[in-house]
Amino acid sequence: MLSVSLKNIIVFVTIFLVASSPLTASENSQDSTEKETYNPVPAIMHHISDSHEWHFWGEGDNSVTIHLPVILWSEDGLIGPFLSSKFHHNDDGHHVVEVNGHKLVRVHGKIYKLNDGQQNATFDDQHHVLNATIPIDFSITKNVASMLFALVLLLIFFGISGSKAKKNKSAPSGLLSFLEPLVLFVRDDIVKPNIGKNYQKYLPYLLTLFFFILMNNLVGLLPGSANVTGNIAITLVLSFITLLVTNISGNKSYWGHIFNPPGVPLALMPIMIPIEIVGIFTKPFALMIRLFANISAGHIIILSLISLIFMAQSGLGDIAAWSLSPVAVMFVLFMDLIEVLVAFLQAYIFTLLTSLFIGLATVDHH
Amino acid sequence: MDSMQLVTPAIGLMFWTVVIFILLLVILKKFAWKPILKAVDDRNNSITEALSSAEKAKAEMQQLSANNEKILHEARIERDSIIKEARAIKENTISEAKSKASSEAEKIIKSAKEQINNEKMKAMTELKNEIADISIQMAEKIIKSELKDVKSQKKLIEETLKNQMN
Numbered sequence: 001m002l003s004v005s006l007k008n009i010i011v012f013v014t015i016f017l018v019a020s021s022p023l024t025a026s027e028n029s030q031d032s033t034e035k036e037t038y039n040p041v042p043a044i045m046h047h048i049s050d051s052h053e054w055h056f057w058g059e060g061d062n063s064v065t066i067h068l069p070v071i072l073w074s075e076d077g078l079i080g081p082f083l084s085s086k087f088h089h090n091d092d093g094h095h096v097v098e099v100n101g102h103k104l105v106r107v108h109g110k111i112y113k114l115n116d117g118q119q120n121a122t123f124d125d126q127h128h129v130l131n132a133t134i135p136i137d138f139s140i141t142k143n144v145a146s147m148l149f150a151l152v153l154l155l156i157f158f159g160i161s162g163s164k165a166k167k168n169k170s171a172p173s174g175l176l177s178f179l180e181p182l183v184l185f186v187r188d189d190i191v192k193p194n195i196g197k198n199y200q201k202y203l204p205y206l207l208t209l210f211f212f213i214l215m216n217n218l219v220g221l222l223p224g225s226a227n228v229t230g231n232i233a234i235t236l237v238l239s240f241i242t243l244l245v246t247n248i249s250g251n252k253s254y255w256g257h258i259f260n261p262p263g264v265p266l267a268l269m270p271i272m273i274p275i276e277i278v279g280i281f282t283k284p285f286a287l288m289i290r291l292f293a294n295i296s297a298g299h300i301i302i303l304s305l306i307s308l309i310f311m312a313q314s315g316l317g318d319i320a321a322w323s324l325s326p327v328a329v330m331f332v333l334f335m336d337l338i339e340v341l342v343a344f345l346q347a348y349i350f351t352l353l354t355s356l357f358i359g360l361a362t363v364d365h366h
Numbered sequence: 367m368d369s370m371q372l373v374t375p376a377i378g379l380m381f382w383t384v385v386i387f388i389l390l391l392v393i394l395k396k397f398a399w400k401p402i403l404k405a406v407d408d409r410n411n412s413i414t415e416a417l418s419s420a421e422k423a424k425a426e427m428q429q430l431s432a433n434n435e436k437i438l439h440e441a442r443i444e445r446d447s448i449i450k451e452a453r454a455i456k457e458n459t460i461s462e463a464k465s466k467a468s469s470e471a472e473k474i475i476k477s478a479k480e481q482i483n484n485e486k487m488k489a490m491t492e493l494k495n496e497i498a499d500i501s502i503q504m505a506e507k508i509i510k511s512e513l514k515d516v517k518s519q520k521k522l523i524e525e526t527l528k529n530q531m532n
Binding site: 158179 | 373374377381382383386387391404405406409
């Protein structure tokens with residue numbers, strides 16, 4: 001646990017540095033006009049965040065990109081689905097797309113619906129769109145597509161294993177012999193010790209949780225893949241489910257500990273009860289941040305290490321870039337291996353802590 | 367702005383995450399977790415069962431071998447007693463046969479002796495009678511030849527008388 005929290009600190013520092021660097025970068029570009037050094041932050045941020053197309057390589061219309069369906073929900077009803085290729089990779093709001101009479105522009109990955117009668121987007125000095133509303137974006141984005149890919153993989157793997165388990169009564173073989181120990185590990189080493197005798201009820205959920213996180217972590221490590229479990233929306237949903245399951249299954253003594261903490265003097269109750277109530281939310285909140293930060297940090301570190309080569313090329317020349325590249329590649333390889341470990345570790349920790357919270361909420365106090 | 371976007375959850379993505387996660391949960395629960403865990407539990411049960419039955423079989427085998435030992439031991443004792451009995455019977459039979467044979471032999475010898483004696487006596491009697499007959503005939507012939515003249519008759523009388531006088 002100590003190493004995890006230590007890592008979280010590192011991650012936050014990294015995010016802070018990455019997040020604050022656009023400012024310094026823009027200042028630099030104003031100061032030094034004679035030489036433009038490569039700024040890795042846009043590329044990294046582009047990779048870390050979600051998008052409407054699955055971009056592999058290349059620029060603009062010549063790039064290798066899978067265009068994904070865009071689905072929007074505004075007060076006028078559903079807009080779409082239509083393919084994101086309609087935007088022609090435009091992301092600054094100057095390309096207006098018309099779908100079912102709605103005029104749409106995209107700025108910084110966000111799709112805006114122009115107000116009625118408006119022909120073009122107008123911007124303020126910070127490049128905010130003034131004459132548009134933001135419909136709710138239900139698009140099959142890169143992250144959704146990646147999740148669907150992980151879903152298909154999981155269904156194939158466990159579909160085969162499940163049917164094999166049904167037919168074969170002897171020792172497991174093939175795919176099942178690889179997945180079965182993992183399933184049993186989750187059951188016997190994560191769920192059973194933490195929840196206790198009622199573990200069977202929560203086992204399907206926790207198994208699904210573990211393999212969902214694990215598969216998305218691993219799919220996220222493939223080259224050109226999305227940053228699924230490093231997206232706050234996804235970790236928010238997962239931790240919100242933990243919050244729901246924990247509190248719905250919470251028994252009398254769980255609520256008793258919150259609203260009537262045993263052994264606390266009456267005078268301290270006004271302090272203790274709010275703290276306990278906040279505690280309900282901090283636990284899943286920590287889960288959300290931990291998974292998001294760990295996976296995002298991994299992606300940021302790997303991309304930063306690769307960016308070193310291009311920074312060296314723009315700042316120091318080709319020779320420096322070529323001589324630096326083996327070092328960077330070795331570091332990236334090392335980080336990739338660490339990230340495989342982290343993929344398992346974070347799936348393990350998320351499932352372990354969820355089990356622990358459920359266990360604490362359902363344990364019988366005498 | 368970019369950094370804020372990183373920590374701002376997108377509603378659409380949350381929606382799809384919920385859909386995908388629930389879909390995954392429902393499908394995997396039915397087609398993966400249940401059959402896999404059932405197979406594991408079944409296997410565990412069958413292993414425990416197999417182990418306990420093996421233990422039982424072992425105990426049974428032990429009892430069986432103990433029984434066998436007992437039966438073997440009994441059989442040995444019985445065999446010994448049978449042999450002993452047989453030996454006694456044999457000896458008995460032999461001695462009985464021996465005594466019977468000797469008594470029979472004695473009897474036979476006795477009767478043979480008796481018969482021999484009888485035959486002997488018979489023969490003796492017959493011989494005596496024959497001898498008596500022959501001697502009478504001889505005496506007759508002698509007397510006849512001796513007493514053919516008066517002179518010899520006279521001599522005989524005289525001799526007889528002489529013998530009688532003595």
